[in-house]
Amino acid sequence: MEYKDYYATLGVPKTASEDEIKNAYRKLVRKYHPDVSRETDADAKTKELNEAYGVLGDAEKRAAYDELGNAPRQAGQGFRPPPGWGADFEKGAGFETGDDSDFFKDLFAHVGGRRRQTFHTRGDDSHATIRISLHDSYHGAARTITLRVPEHDAQGRVVTRARTLNVTIPKGVTPGQQLRLAGQGHPGAGGAASGDLYLEIEFAPDARYRIDGRDVHETVPVAPWEAMLGAQIDLPTPSGRVTVTVPPGSQTGRKLRLKGRGIPAAGSAAAGDLYLMLEVALPPADTAAARALYEQMARELTFDPRANLGIKHD
Incomplete structure (x- = not known):
């Protein structure tokens, strides 16, 4: 028979997923539907598409088709199933797609026997x-998730x-890493093992942190006197509270490194570092006392924030 x-x-590769096969079928059926297509062979083309999808769109039929069709050949070349193939198919086992070609009928012929192959x-x-969350990566966690998954019915x-x-x-998990859940994927055919489920890790957005591999970056606000005079500040981090020394004369943008305080080690990967980016925060002049202090600094401090710009003042 003609293969x-x-x-x-x-128009899909043999490695196409169920969704890729379904999408390709729907697209072509819309294109060649006799009610809308101007192609002269629209009706015949639609029947071919229905026959192809009737096989490839069914996991069991596709497995049978792949088993018999994996020998190298070109479309149209003569094809004969292996001797005795199909001898155990029960009559009426249900491989028909409706309006099938001779190839399909011969391929899945029911030729007697009492049990189905x-x-x-x-x-x-x-x-x-x-x-x-980033906290989950630092400490580990247990989650309950609900997924729509394929199963075999009765x-x-x-x-x-x-x-x-x-x-x-x-x-120690990082964004993009995959967790493998053995046997939780698509069910196998004929009692074979199920596939695996791979869960890709994604971190929930958190404005406090920026992730770079296993390193974590956090912006830390400091008061002007803490930045200029130096200070010991207490602050929360993903791994717990720490006390950090702010060096005297610090400016916005100064980076402090806490070695090994990034995402914990996992497997062969070493723990990352935590980088604290200092940001000088100015207190508001929203009271008379605060405004008086700013006015005093304006009078007594010879400070020009634009001196390095080369701007001369009269």
């Missing part, structure tokens, strides 16, 4: 994103149901 390349019909194919892996069909999973967030 039909259903992947070529839908079983195809053992490991399930595909699934991917999702889980959002955590009739063996693949359906999508809500599943609740308990996830352990280990210390």
